[in-house]
Amino acid sequence: MVTVNGARYERTVEPRLLLSDFLRNELGLTGTHVGCEHGVCGACTVLLDGEAVRSCLMFAVQADGHAVTTVEGLTDGGGGPLHPLQAAFHEAHGLQCGFCTPGILMTLVPFLRDHPHPDEREIREALSGNLCRCTGYQNIVAAVRLASDGIPTPDR
C-alpha cells in the first residue's frame, strides 16, 4: 500500500520492480523520467515522505506504507495552476528539452522548504545531483533565485 500524490494504491508487485518503473508503468505517472537508472542523473527524483529520493534506486516495495509525491502532484495531477517554482522556471527559461525538469523540480521543492533564501553557491550545491544536458544550468539557477527571492536575473 502506497500513497502517491494523495491517492492510495494497493498493488502486488515483484520485489525487483523499481519504484521508478512502478510509478511510470503501473500507475501511468510518466512525468517522472528515467535517464540513467543508476542514481547519477537525478531525472527520476520524487519525494518520499517529503524528502527527495531517486526512484530508480528504490524498489517499489520499499515505498510500502509511505507517501510519494511526483511532479504531477505539484499541480494536482498536472491540471492545476503551476506551483510557484514551476512558474519561476517558466518565467526564467529554466528548461529547454524539459526531460530533466521534473527531477530538478522535485529536488528543489524540499530544498527551498529548508533553505527559503539560498545564495547561488547553495543553489548550485543543491543542483549538483541533477544533470541537465541542455541548459548549462544558468537559467535553472536564475529560476531558483526568482522563486526564492523574487529576484529576476537580468537578461544577458
Place this chain on the structure above:
Amino acid sequence: MESRRQIGERVRRTEDARLLTGRALFVDDVRLDGMLHVAFLRSQHAHARLTGMDATAARARPGVVAVYTAADLGDYWRPGPLLVPPPPIAGLVFNACTQVPLAKEKLRHVGEPIAMVVAESRYLAEDALDDIVVEAEPLPAVVDLEAALAKGAPRVHEHLPSNVAAHAVQRKGDYARAKQRAHTVIKRRFRYDRGASAAIENRAVAAQWDPRAEELTVWDTTQAPIPIRNGLAQLLGLLESQVRVVAPFVGGGFGPKIMMYYPEEVLVPWAAMKLGRPVKWTEDRQENFFATTQERGQIHDAEITLDQSGKILGVRDVFLHDTGAYDPYGLTVPINSQCTLLGPYEIPNYESEFTAVFTNKTIVTPVRGAGRQHGVFVIERLLDFAAKELGIDRAEIRRRNLLRRDQFPFNNEILFQDSAPLTYDSGDYEPALDQALELIDYHRFVREEQPRLRAAGRHVGIGIVCYVEGTGIGPYEGARVTVEPGGRVRLATGVGTQGQGHFTAFAQIVAEVLGVDVADVHVITGDTREFHWGTGTFASRGAVVAGSACQAAALRVREKILELASQELEASKADLVLAGGSVHVRGDPSAGITLGALAVKANPLRGAVRPGTEPGLEATAYFGPDRGSTASGVHAMLVEVR
C-alpha cells in the same frame, strides 16, 4: 491598434506548461494495450568473429514472445543506406560500409546488436538475454588511428584493402609557394578526443500496426521523423502514407538522434507488424554509451605560415578522422572540420588533406557542431602560437586577419558538406571581437590584472576564439498555417523539437505576420500525419529554414485574409490592418472583423468555391535556401588553473 511586434520580444515559451507538469509526451511514455518490450543482446567484443549462436533457451523462457537473430530476419536483413553521399571532390576515395540491423558473421564494435528479445516486460526480456549462447572468437581490435593505418593492421572490413574509409584533399591557392615567402612557419600536432553527447533522454522506439486501418504508427526519439517514415515505408513495403512517425517531445538530440537508421529503429516496427502487437524498446544508459553514435576523435598535423606582420599566408593541415566501425553519414564530419578551419580569416592559400579511418568503435556521426569545432580548435591554437612567436597581441593577430565587411559574399574556393561551394553570404566580424574583448575587459586584464595575479601566484589565462559556422543548410522545410473558426491559428511543420523552443519561436513568426497573440498559435511539429514534407532538425537550420517556411505560409494566409476582409469591410487591402486577432480599416479599430469570423466566411456551408479560389484561410509554403547561411561569433574567457 497597430500590430504588435512579436519577433525579438521576450516571451514565455508556450511548450513549458506541458513540460513542467509532467504532461509532455516522450517516447518512453507511450503505453498501449498488449505492448511488448524489447531488449538487445549486444557485442561484448570490440572485434570478433561470430561463429555460433543458440537462442533456444531464451525462446523457451516464459514471457518471451520472440527472439530474432540476423538469420531470422531473412530478406529484411540489409545494411543501412548511405545517408549523405560525399561531395564531388576531385580524387576522392570513399568506401561506404554502413551498419547492419543485427550482426551476422563479425562483431565490429562493443554494443553492436546481435539478437533482439521481445517479451511481456522489459525485465523478462533482459532475463532472456542471459539465456542466449554466443560463440565468438575475439580478434585484435583496431583502436588507435595511426596504428589502424599501419601495414598489417587488423581490418575492420575485410573486403577492403585497409582501414581507410576515405581520403580527400581540398586546395585553395598554392600553399607550397606561400610557404617560400613566409617569415614564420609554425607546425603543431593537435589531438581531439572522442566523446558522447549523452542526451539526458536515451533513445526509444515504439511501434503499433493497426491491421484495420493498415497503418503503422511509430514513435521515435528522432531528429528526422519524415526521412524515418519514408525509409521505413520503403523497407517494409508500405506506402509512405501508411506510415506515421511521431517524434513527440524529445529529451535532447545533439546530433546522434539524427542517425538513420539505427538497427533498433528498423527492427522494432518490423517486429510490431510481424507479431501484431505494439512493441517498444527504450535504450538504457549503458547502451547509450556504446550504441548511440559518437564523435570527435581526430589527430591534426597543422602548419601555418605568416608574414612578419602576422598576416596569414597559408595553412596546411593533414588529419586523421575516426569514423568508427561504419560510415553511414559519409564525410559530413571531416568535411566540416576541413571547411570550418578557415574561420573568419582571410587565408589565401590552404591545403587540407584527411583520411577517415575505420576503427572498432561506436559509429561516428555528427554531434553538436558536427566536426566544425575541430577546425576552429586547430586554427585558433595556431594563431595563439603565432602571436606568441611574433610578439603580437593575440587579439590583434586575429583582427589583422579577419575578413572585412566589404569582402562578402566571400568564396573560399573549396566544397562544403552540402556539396555547394563554401561561400560566406555575409559577415562583419570585428565588432563581435571588440565586444567580446570589452566583456572580459581584455586590455586592462592583460596590462594590469594578469601580472598582479601572477605575482600573487595565481594562474589566470585567457581564451579568445573567433569562428564562423555554416548553418541553415537545405534542402528545404515546409509549413502549413490555418486560421480556425474559433480565431486561433494552427501551424504544422515537419521538423521535430528537442528543446529548441520551436513551439514558441515558430509561433512568434506567425503571430507577427497575422497580428495575433503568440499564445493563440498552436504549433505541431514532428508528426508526419500533420506534415510530411521536409528533412529534420540539424545544422542549426530550424529557425532559418523551417522558420522561413512558417513566415511564407503565414504571408499567404495573410493575403487571403486581406482579400476576404477587403470585400467584407468594403475597403482596399492597403487600408487594412491586422492586429489583436482582427482586421480593421486603418484609423477605425472599432469596425473590424475577427479572423475567426473570416475563417467561417471562407468556408461556407452553401455557395460554391469560385474557380481559382480555395476554401478556408489556410496555406502551405516551403523554403529552400540555395546554400547555407554563415553565422559567426567570438568566445572570450578568463580561466583560472588551480
